[in-house]
Amino acid sequence: MSCCDTPGLMPLEQALEVLHSSVECVAKTEVVKIECSLDRILAKDLVSSIMVPGYNNSAMDGYALRAEDQGNESGFKIVGTSFAGEPFLGRVNTAECVRIMTGAEMPDGSDSVIMQENAQRQGETVSFSTVIQKGDNVRLMGNDISIGDTLLSAGRRLSPTDIGLLASLGLPKVEIYEPIKVGLFSTGDELRLPGETLQRSCLYDSNRFVIAAMLKRLGCEVLNLGIIKDDPVALKEAFKQACEKCDAIITSGGVSVGEADYTKEILDELGSINFWKLAIKPGKPFAFGSIQNDNVSPAPPQKGSNRKANPATVFFGLPGNPVSATVTFHQLALPCLQIMSGETTYDPLTLTLPANTGFKKRPERTDFQRGKLTLRNGNSELNTTGNQSSGMLTSMSQSNCYVVLDSDQGDVSAGEPVTVIPYDRWLK
Numbered sequence: 001m002s003c004c005d006t007p008g009l010m011p012l013e014q015a016l017e018v019l020h021s022s023v024e025c026v027a028k029t030e031v032v033k034i035e036c037s038l039d040r041i042l043a044k045d046l047v048s049s050i051m052v053p054g055y056n057n058s059a060m061d062g063y064a065l066r067a068e069d070q071g072n073e074s075g076f077k078i079v080g081t082s083f084a085g086e087p088f089l090g091r092v093n094t095a096e097c098v099r100i101m102t103g104a105e106m107p108d109g110s111d112s113v114i115m116q117e118n119a120q121r122q123g124e125t126v127s128f129s130t131v132i133q134k135g136d137n138v139r140l141m142g143n144d145i146s147i148g149d150t151l152l153s154a155g156r157r158l159s160p161t162d163i164g165l166l167a168s169l170g171l172p173k174v175e176i177y178e179p180i181k182v183g184l185f186s187t188g189d190e191l192r193l194p195g196e197t198l199q200r201s202c203l204y205d206s207n208r209f210v211i212a213a214m215l216k217r218l219g220c221e222v223l224n225l226g227i228i229k230d231d232p233v234a235l236k237e238a239f240k241q242a243c244e245k246c247d248a249i250i251t252s253g254g255v256s257v258g259e260a261d262y263t264k265e266i267l268d269e270l271g272s273i274n275f276w277k278l279a280i281k282p283g284k285p286f287a288f289g290s291i292q293n294d295n296v297s298p299a300p301p302q303k304g305s306n307r308k309a310n311p312a313t314v315f316f317g318l319p320g321n322p323v324s325a326t327v328t329f330h331q332l333a334l335p336c337l338q339i340m341s342g343e344t345t346y347d348p349l350t351l352t353l354p355a356n357t358g359f360k361k362r363p364e365r366t367d368f369q370r371g372k373l374t375l376r377n378g379n380s381e382l383n384t385t386g387n388q389s390s391g392m393l394t395s396m397s398q399s400n401c402y403v404v405l406d407s408d409q410g411d412v413s414a415g416e417p418v419t420v421i422p423y424d425r426w427l428k
Helices: 012-024 160-168 207-218 231-243 263-270 322-340
Strands: 029-033 061-063 078-082 096-100 112-115 118-120 124-128 150-152 174-175 182-186 223-227 248-252 271-275 286-294 312-318 350-353 366-376 380-382 400-406 417-422
Touching: 012 271, 012 286, 061 380, 061 400, 124 207, 150 160, 182 207, 182 231, 207 223, 207 248, 207 322, 223 231, 231 248, 231 263, 248 322, 263 271, 263 286, 263 312, 312 322, 322 366, 350 380, 366 417
Parallel strands: 078 096, 182 223, 182 248, 248 312
Antiparallel strands: 029 174, 061 096, 061 112, 078 124, 118 124, 271 286, 286 312, 350 417, 366 380, 366 400, 400 417
């Protein structure tokens, strides 16, 4: 008997263990120019083969000298100038100094720099109004990066500063993971596209647009199949089409217990469902499983086919209510897609703060309520966004954090401490 047939609801912690242990990296790698690598995922550890900086250099504009010569009443003789990229090639001897610019290589014989604001120059002689220690204002060779340092680990999503780091090592290209491909469609006879006229009892399809936007931020390639009617033949064909081309399939709607919800029936035929109902709110009717590729395309892929070699396509069935679909995708499906893409996942920033307002809650399910976290007069204030209905997408749009209430927790009064998870880059 599969866990989805077990009476009751699967706890969120157990579901997360099943999800994360059921997926692995399926992305191939490619080499791209570093200017094309923003938000891409690093495929190999970045180990430095050079030292940065590659030479001792000045941390400021001033004069390079030997610290031991300070106290010389007759001043220092200026014997040259060292520019960044155009160093002084001579040597600094006793009571000599070199005019030096920020980033310029330290001349041989010198070991310290006195900033120009503390210098009084008369012709080719200079004296100083301060005393420094050996090594002051000097950036030593390799003090930022040494040969053999692991600077970035595989699985890191490259940021603008990461790309600058690659450039500082002289690397014109980097090996990253190719985007995985995700099939996406909504189900329901009542759904209409934005711009269409709504008939009675119909509504606009918002889930697919929310999920597609988050997939875009993830860097996934999306096969958007649109709206599929509540027809088992049409649904089965959509699953087959997505399975032949994609690493994962995401649907919204059709995983509840209504008479027209055919998704579970089709998944049972084409593959398997790991679980179906979770002790989470919003989002109880969340389905997770897989479709065996042999069941949808028995013929082997031909040369040049876009069919992948993976034996199965992962399936995430999101609820139909907009907030439920958004929360379950963000909390459950998105981390799995990161793993499949080769990205290292991390626990989110989690805070414990007193609630400024009360939160309604019935014990049974882990509740991801929507909150508004603000800073007022140096103090954090946490308020509810109001009605927490799973059909009100405004509660997501107007919030900036989850207020996570444990499954056995009841109503929260103002002043009580609660767990707060600020929204990450995928939601805001």
